[in-house]
Amino acid sequence: xxxxxxxxxxxxxxxxxxxxxxxxxxxxxxxxxxxxxxxxxxxxxxxxxxxxxxxxxxxxxxxxxxxxxxxxxxxxxxxxxxxxxxxxxxxxxxxxxxxxxxxxxxxxxxxxxxxxxxxxxxxxxxxxxxxxxxxxxxxxxxxxxxxxxxxxxxxxxxxxxxxxxxxxxxxxxxxxxxxxxxxxxxxxxxxxxxxxxxxxxxxxxxxxxxxxxxxxxxxxxxxxxxxxxxxxxxxxxxxxxxxxxxxxxxxxxxxxxxxxxxxxxxxxxxxxxxxxxxxxxxxxxxxxxxxxxxxxxxxxxxxxxxxxxxxxxxxxxxxxxxxxxxxxxxxxxxxxxxxxxxxxxxxxxxxxxxxxxxxxx
Amino acid sequence: xxxxxxxxxxxxxxxxxxxxxxxxxxxxxxxxxxxxxxxxxxxxxxxxxxxxxxxxxxxxxxxxxxxxxxxxxxxxxxxxxxxxxxxxxxxxxxxxxxxxxxxxxxxxxxxxxxxxxxxxxxxxxxxxxxxxxxxxxxxxxxxxxxxxxxxxxxxxxxxxxxxxxxxxxxxxxxxxxxxxxxxxxxxxxxxxxxxxxxxxxxxxxxxxxxxxxxxxxxxxxxxxxxxxxxxxxxxxxxxxxxxxxxxxxxxxxxxxxxxxxxxxxxxxxxxxxxxxxxxxxxxxxxxxxxxxxxxxxxxxxxxxxxx
Numbered sequence: 001x002x003x004x005x006x007x008x009x010x011x012x013x014x015x016x017x018x019x020x021x022x023x024x025x026x027x028x029x030x031x032x033x034x035x036x037x038x039x040x041x042x043x044x045x046x047x048x049x050x051x052x053x054x055x056x057x058x059x060x061x062x063x064x065x066x067x068x069x070x071x072x073x074x075x076x077x078x079x080x081x082x083x084x085x086x087x088x089x090x091x092x093x094x095x096x097x098x099x100x101x102x103x104x105x106x107x108x109x110x111x112x113x114x115x116x117x118x119x120x121x122x123x124x125x126x127x128x129x130x131x132x133x134x135x136x137x138x139x140x141x142x143x144x145x146x147x148x149x150x151x152x153x154x155x156x157x158x159x160x161x162x163x164x165x166x167x168x169x170x171x172x173x174x175x176x177x178x179x180x181x182x183x184x185x186x187x188x189x190x191x192x193x194x195x196x197x198x199x200x201x202x203x204x205x206x207x208x209x210x211x212x213x214x215x216x217x218x219x220x221x222x223x224x225x226x227x228x229x230x231x232x233x234x235x236x237x238x239x240x241x242x243x244x245x246x247x248x249x250x251x252x253x254x255x256x257x258x259x260x261x262x263x264x265x266x267x268x269x270x271x272x273x274x275x276x277x278x279x280x281x282x283x284x285x286x287x288x289x290x291x292x293x294x295x296x297x298x299x300x301x302x303x304x305x306x307x308x309x310x311x312x313x314x315x316x317x318x319x320x321x322x323x324x325x326x327x328x329x330x331x332x333x334x335x336x337x338x339x340x341x342x343x344x345x346x347x348x349x350x351x352x353x354x355x356x357x358x359x360x361x
Numbered sequence: 362x363x364x365x366x367x368x369x370x371x372x373x374x375x376x377x378x379x380x381x382x383x384x385x386x387x388x389x390x391x392x393x394x395x396x397x398x399x400x401x402x403x404x405x406x407x408x409x410x411x412x413x414x415x416x417x418x419x420x421x422x423x424x425x426x427x428x429x430x431x432x433x434x435x436x437x438x439x440x441x442x443x444x445x446x447x448x449x450x451x452x453x454x455x456x457x458x459x460x461x462x463x464x465x466x467x468x469x470x471x472x473x474x475x476x477x478x479x480x481x482x483x484x485x486x487x488x489x490x491x492x493x494x495x496x497x498x499x500x501x502x503x504x505x506x507x508x509x510x511x512x513x514x515x516x517x518x519x520x521x522x523x524x525x526x527x528x529x530x531x532x533x534x535x536x537x538x539x540x541x542x543x544x545x546x547x548x549x550x551x552x553x554x555x556x557x558x559x560x561x562x563x564x565x566x567x568x569x570x571x572x573x574x575x576x577x578x579x580x581x582x583x584x585x586x587x588x589x590x591x592x593x594x595x596x597x598x599x600x601x602x603x604x605x606x607x608x609x610x611x612x613x614x615x616x617x618x619x620x621x622x623x624x625x626x627x628x629x630x631x632x633x634x635x636x637x638x639x640x641x642x643x644x645x646x647x648x649x650x651x652x653x654x655x656x657x658x659x660x661x662x663x664x665x666x667x668x
Contacts, residue, residue, distance in 0.1 A: 146652070148645065150454070336459055339455070
């Protein structure tokens with residue numbers, strides 16, 4: 001008989017190895033899935049994980065995409081992970097990301113066609129504020145009325161999507177766009193175009209912000225008293241209250257931070273890779289970032305690596321779609337499976353397996 | 362604006378249609394939560410049910426088999442959740458989210474070849490005599506069987522939880538799994554059974570969307586219905602009757618906003634489309650402002666027998 005026995009404290013070895021184990025298991029099961037879909041599993045896995053970086057023909061295009069896709073994922077996941085540590089489940093990052101983009105783009109477009117260098121920083125601030133404000137809705141409702149933040153933040157994603165549709169086809173629509181939905185193209189407006197900082201690297205300001213966020217989150221969580229308070233609130237809410245940590249402040253801090261980072265990510269996306277505010281500029285990064293946060297073990301450095309890995313599956317997925325004709329949805333399932341396997345193998349972090357019934361006490 | 366184009370009898374009939382998917386999913390989730398498990402994967406199970414139900418119904422040209430298949434698909438997906446949370450003691454919130462994300466991916470993968478097809482028509486169950494009544498007959502008594510199944514299910518769940526021994530045990534497991542375990546009840550098998558029931562209900566709710574309500578398969582067609590079902594369970598304070606009230610209220614809001622859109626009301630379309638979600642938030646706020654009552658005490662906590 002196999003039993004689980006609780007470890008006195010989480011195993012450090014397993015904390016580090018479970019993500020790798022989860023990736024390996026996902027590759028195996030994913031390979032089987034691809035085989036069922038009629039693709040050679042080895043070729044499919046190679047196309048997803050290897051070719052985007054090393055394929056002689058495509059790598060030149062797809063390598064920069066790695067940072068382009070990882071940037072928003074990391075930026076959002078860092079914010080989410082801080083909340084998850086405190087037991088605050090903000091799963092509406094997608095909405096905060098959309099509203100950040102709408103607010104930032106709106107502020108910028110108000111100054112069109114000025115080429116003032118201050119517009120872009122102003123847009124970033126507006127994007128962060130927009131995301132922050134959207135995240136404040138569940139925060140206020142939770143602290144004032146005790147409303148469940150999971151449901152409220154998620155409902156607000158659908159509201160945000162409708163705001164986006166209204167804005168991109170109404171107020172912020174390009175007046176010279178011949179009636180097509182979508183805002184002006186930011187790529188054709190030098191002052192606000194979030195272009196690559198170094199050519200052919202994919203490095204834009206959003207990626208820089210993501211790296212800064214990783215470092216700041218690391219310092220916050222491991223060196224700062226607020227980071228300690230956040231962790232304490234998550235692991236021992238009662239102890240935190242006795243220690244004088246205000247639960248409401250933690251809620252505001254965590255949701256606000258996540259919202260601001262997600263909003264900023266939205267702004268960087270809309271002025272950079274997307275180039276235009278349209279009703280579908282958002283690519284579901286807000287949801288994938290949840291997987292990134294868990295895969296990175298809610299640790300800033302882990303999230304950095306997980307974000308890069310997840311970006312790789314996005315690019316590899318596109319490549320597999322192109323070259324092997326695998327459906328795009330297969331990658332979404334692939335990413336979901338990754339989270340499952342991670343959660344499944346996670347048990348070994350906190351428990352150890354005991355074989356045989358003899359030792360039962 | 363032309364309110365005259367809104368026919369009250371048709372309005373009520375369409376409210377029943379639009380409430381049924383959410384009612385099915387919500388009543389299933391309520392039983393799961395009564396057993397002390399929070400499964401946030403309702404949306405994923407619903408959409409998987411929607412696509413599997415649609416695929417089977419189209420292939421066999423039988424909506425009935427579609428619903429059965431959808432129930433199995435929803436239960437199969439919930440089994441993954443059950444294994445992870447009950448045996449591998451994973452975090453229920455994270456696992457539920459994963460279930461939703463995976464379900465969305467899985468469904469669009471399965472559904473690709475079925476896009477643009479039309480589902481076989483669901484036969485109307487004309488109840489003799491009653492359906493011939495003027496107005497009321499068309500309004501309440503000439504729907505398809507699933508509308509009545511969902512309502513019967515509400516009554517059955519209510520009676521099960523209130524009057525049967527098994528229902529009492531289920532509630533005991535949800536209130537205090539340690540006490541239930543100490544009394545000798547098998548916490549984990551009971552919870553798994555509840556999770557499977559919830560999955561089957563969510564699957565059928567999804568199939569009702571793709572087979573009756575829309576009736577077509579489109580990617581991401583549940584559009585948050587699963588989350589709304591979760592909100593309705595909170596709204597209902599974990600009571601079967603109130604789940605039905607909540608689902609019908611929500612169905613009413615949905616139908617009303619669609620009718621207002623069609624009637625060309627002088628309100629932005631985006632605001633109308635967003636209104637069901639905004640109203641769900643408002644309702645949640647009102648409920649929680651009064652203080653949430655009736656949440657099972659062990660909700661969302663993992664159970665691990667140490668002895």
